[in-house]
Amino acid sequence: MIDSPDSPDNPIRLPRKPARVFRSDVRMARLRVGDAVRVTPVFHTEVTGPRGPVKVTFKLEYLQLGGTFKVRGSLNALLEAGDDGRPAVIASGGNAGIAAALACAMRGRACTVVVPESAPHTKVAAMWAYGAEVLWHGTSYAEAYRHANELATERGALQLHAYDLAAVVAGAGVVGLEIERQVRGRPPVLVAVGGGGLLAGIAAAFGPRGRVIGVEPKGAPTLHAALAAGRPVDVRVNSIAADALGATRVGDIAWNVAKRYDVGSVLVTDDAIAVAREYLWREFRIVVEAAGATALAAIQSGAYLPAPGERPVIVLCGANTDLATL
The missing domain is CATH 3.40.50.1100 (Rossmann fold)
Structure with a gap:
């Protein structure tokens, strides 16, 4: 089972206003x-x-x-944030991490992807190929997401999201x-x-x-x-x-x-x-x-x-x- 960052067993959530996209x-x-x-x-x-x-x-x-x-969204998020030099952090089981790694490589940003132990090796290898730091944490997406939150806070990083960021x-x-x-x-x-x-x-x-x-x-x-x-x-x-x-x-x-x-x-x-x-x-x-x-x-x-x-x-x-x- 892969858990969502919004699962009830995940007590840490990003503080954010409900976003709408038009x-x-x-x-x-x-x-x-x-x-x-x-x-x-x-x-x-x-x-x-x-x-x-x-x-x-x-x-x-x-x-x-x-x-x-997904590279479309990751790149748009980086460009919207501006070239402030912050590294990016994302939790992902696969494609979102690949996209973030590639977008960061295109913009000259450091990127860390936190993946659960179940992440496919093919997708992890693609993250490495684009220069990302890949960290394994936990057996579920929820555990990886919690750790990504902690890393983003510790490092003052820009936190990307796989699908729920405007x-x-x-x-x-x-x-x-x-x-x-x-x-x-x-x-x-x-x-x-x-x-x-x-x-x-x-x-x-x-x-x-x-x-x-x-x-x-x-x-x-x-x-x-x-x-x-x-x-x-x-x-x-x-x-x-x-x-x-x-x-x-x-x-x-x-x-x-x-x-x-x-x-x-x-x-x-x-x-x-x-x-x-x-x-x-x-x-x-x-x-x-x-x-x-x-x-x-x-x-x-x-x-x-x-x-x-x-x-x-x-x-x-x-x-x-x-x-x-x-």
């Missing part, structure tokens, strides 16, 4: 980050669905620097602005959900004009559970995508955006995720991690059925994986 924040993030990150392409194609071929558009965000959309969400939302320019009309966009940073950013970028659907493993239904309960609640996590979608509670920012823009959620099984991941490799020679295939799993399993004439956009969000697991 399209204006995402537009500012795009201006701030500029061409320091890649504009990832889209690919119009067909995939196999339960009722036959389904027309879709892939947003190839797994081609982003560092193999993850600048991080706004940076991720630039993916939505790109989709607007690349895809005609306003098709629904399917996005994998962990803590909800990417979903919140894209939904904020679209505002009331767009439609975003969260796709979650049945073993990690943070947004789905929050929508059912009417508020964020803790869930138990047990999924093959847990190293990237392993938050136990949806972020406060994501919850605010989901309520504001009526964002929905569908659930998929681990088997469906594994099938979608293998399908991407077999049919397109696309290598993604389990989280990167989660949105496609909704189409192939029938958890989301496009309306007649609808061509949904599927965000393939990350590719930091061990090739031996394909």
Whole structure:
């Protein structure tokens, strides 16, 4: 089980006002980050669905620097903070740590990533490759997060967050602005959900004009559970995508955006995720991690059925994986 920093067994929380992210924040993030990150392409194609071929558009965000959309948010947060020389600290089970390490390397900042013992070696190796100090602490994300809080205080560091920091969400939302320019009309966009940073950013970028659907493993239904309960609640996590979608509670920012823009959620099984991941490799020679295939799993399993004439956009969000697991 991977714990969220908002879990009830985590008594230490960052003092912060509830943050809200809007399209204006995402537009500012795009201006701030500029061409320091890649504009990832889209690919119009067909995939196999339960009722036959389904027309879709892939947003190839797994081609982003560092193999993850998260570098957009980390870099935006660093640029917003200014070049004050402080090191950065983040707790992460994987992609957020890679993104922070890369963004800090780009800005000449020192970076420390605190990871739980369960962090995949492939992702830890990527953090090292970008020059980060990696510290193992505890067996859960919550324990790593508590230690990251302590380190940030001791070192006077800038503390980044994997998904629940306004600048991080706004940076991720630039993916939505790109989709607007690349895809005609306003098709629904399917996005994998962990803590909800990417979903919140894209939904904020679209505002009331767009439609975003969260796709979650049945073993990690943070947004789905929050929508059912009417508020964020803790869930138990047990999924093959847990190293990237392993938050136990949806972020406060994501919850605010989901309520504001009526964002929905569908659930998929681990088997469906594994099938979608293998399908991407077999049919397109696309290598993604389990989280990167989660949105496609909704189409192939029938958890989301496009309306007649609808061509949904599927965000393939990350590719930091061990090739031996394909």
